Amino acid sequence: MKNSTSFALHSTFSENCENSDLQELSNQRMKKAKVAYNVRNVSLEGTHFLSTKDTKPDAGDLVLAKVTTIGQHQRIELGSGRRAGLHIGDEIIVCYGSRYAPDQFEAYIPETLEACHLVAAGGIASKSINRHSRMKRATQILPLGLICNAQGGRVNINDWAIKPISNKNPKPFTVAVLGTSMNAGKTTTAAGIIYSLKNQGLNVAAAKVTGTGAGGDRWKMVDAGADIVLDFTDAGLTSTFGITMQQLETTFHCLMDNLSATEPDVIVLEVADGLYQKETADLIASDFFKASIDKVVFAAGEAMGAKKGIIILDREGYSVCGVSGAINASPLAKREAESVIDLPILQPKIMGELIYGFLQQKKTVTPLSSVQSA
Numbered sequence: 239m240k241n242s243t244s245f246a247l248h249s250t251f252s253e254n255c256e257n258s259d260l261q262e263l264s265n266q267r268m269k270k271a272k273v274a275y276n277v278r279n280v281s282l283e284g285t286h287f288l289s290t291k292d293t294k295p296d297a298g299d300l301v302l303a304k305v306t307t308i309g310q311h312q313r314i315e316l317g318s319g320r321r322a323g324l325h326i327g328d329e330i331i332v333c334y335g336s337r338y339a340p341d342q343f344e345a346y347i348p349e350t351l352e353a354c355h356l357v358a359a360g361g362i363a364s365k366s367i368n369r370h371s372r373m374k375r376a377t378q379i380l381p382l383g384l385i386c387n388a389q390g391g392r393v394n395i396n397d398w399a400i401k402p403i404s405n406k407n408p409k410p411f412t413v414a415v416l417g418t419s420m421n422a423g424k425t426t427t428a429a430g431i432i433y434s435l436k437n438q439g440l441n442v443a444a445a446k447v448t449g450t451g452a453g454g455d456r457w458k459m460v461d462a463g464a465d466i467v468l469d470f471t472d473a474g475l476t477s478t479f480g481i482t483m484q485q486l487e488t489t490f491h492c493l494m495d496n497l498s499a500t501e502p503d504v505i506v507l508e509v510a511d512g513l514y515q516k517e518t519a520d521l522i523a524s525d526f527f528k529a530s531i532d533k534v535v536f537a538a539g540e541a542m543g544a545k546k547g548i549i550i551l552d553r554e555g556y557s558v559c560g561v562s563g564a565i566n567a568s569p570l571a572k573r574e575a576e577s578v579i580d581l582p583i584l585q586p587k588i589m590g591e592l593i594y595g596f597l598q599q600k601k602t603v604t605p606l607s608s609v610q611s612a
Contacts, residue, residue, distance in 0.1 A: 259290050260287045268282050270329065272316065273330075274316065275319070275359075279399070280398045282331070284387075286385055286393070288386070289384045290382070290383040293350065294347075295334040295363075295384060296392070298333050298396050298476050299392050300384065300394065301384055302331055303332060303363060303382060304379065305325065306379060310343075310369075310377060311324070311356050311357075311376070315453050319453050330379070332361035333361060333363065335364060337364055337450050337477055337479060339420060340370065341421055342373055343358075343366050343376060344369070346364060346367065351381040353378060354379060355376035396475075399474030402491060402492045404495075407498050410503060410505050411532050411596075412506075414531045414535075415509070415534075416537070416547070416551070418536075418538045418547055423538075423563025423565075424510075425455040425458050427562040427589065428455075428458075430587040431586055431593060432462040432506050434587045434591055434594065435503075435506075437590075441502045442464050442465055444464040444508075446459075446470065447507055447509055450476075450510070451470070465502060466497060466500050472496075479517065487526050490521070509521060513547055513551075523554060533558075533559045536558055536560075539568075540565060544583075561583045561584075562586050563586075
């Protein structure tokens with residue numbers, strides 16, 4: 239059997255090599271390359287090829303690239319979460335995607351396998367067209383070719399995505415953390431809520447449903463004690479920037495169903511960027527998202543943003559239970575907000591205690607630890 243398998247792979251390789259755009263990609267070369275976080279779910283075992291045909295890559299396609307200039311991103315995040323230092327000449331395995339990050343880069347998938355940039359530490363190859371003034375120029379990379387499987391087909395992270403599942407369990411109590419913008423303190427807020435709820439003996443599932451693929455937010459939720467954490471990269475997307483409404487809905491339901499299947503007491507969701515970012519605006523206006531959310535916590539850095547965010551969410555019909563995030567760093571900003579907002583402004587862990595109170599009032603959950611000890 240082993241000989242026949244080897245012969246079959248060798249035959250496939252011989253046939254593919256008739257196309258001069260394909261070359262064998264050795265296991266040794268693959269193992270030496272630094273493999274990014276966004277590629278963590280892809281199995282790179284077995285026979286692979288490198289397609290050097292100058293064609294338009296698709297979102298999620300894996301590419302072997304060489305670092306040519308070190309810029310803003312001096313490290314790449316590996317699947318383990320470790321950030322590996324980058325050096326000129328390093329070969330990295332990343333995937334294509336676009337990026338929308340007001341505090342960092344605006345970038346789009348190039349039309350060809352031209353030189354482009356590493357625009358996120360999680361491993362996104364893209365063409366940077368704008369950057370925040372505090373950012374250095376993006377680290378430059380030279381794509382060496384798209385990674386293909388033994389049959390010569392492109393390898394894409396979507397091939398290894400979790401699948402939608404049929405879930406008959408009741409929807410758990412779900413909290414969404416939204417905010418004014420990038421760096422409003424959404425992840426810190428979500429992590430604090432998770433930590434607090436875990437301390438009350440609850441099983442907590444969490445997800446980041448939109449944004450740019452990188453592990454930093456995920457690891458904060460894991461470190462806070464969440465029993466399971468997923469993000470949109472698990473559902474096969476490198477970024478949610480520019481996706482269709484149908485893709486957004488499919489991704490959201492996939493994440494929610496997979497989280498609900500673990501029978502958590504509560505789900506905590508983080509939505510990237512601010513309320514005016516297109517995909518976030520589309521999401522909060524959608525009936526499917528509204529039907530899934532029981533409470534919203536809003537993260538903001540100052541009073542005006544907090545006030546406007548609550549007005550928008552109230553208009554959309556959400557139950558906002560309080561404000562948290564970066565505003566807690568400034569007593570003056572918090573005092574201003576308290577004068578115009580009739581909601582509690584709390585540190586993330588205290589916000590978690592408030593949410594636990596809502597759960598107790600509704601009597602929607604019984605801590606699993608209590609059931610097991612009974």
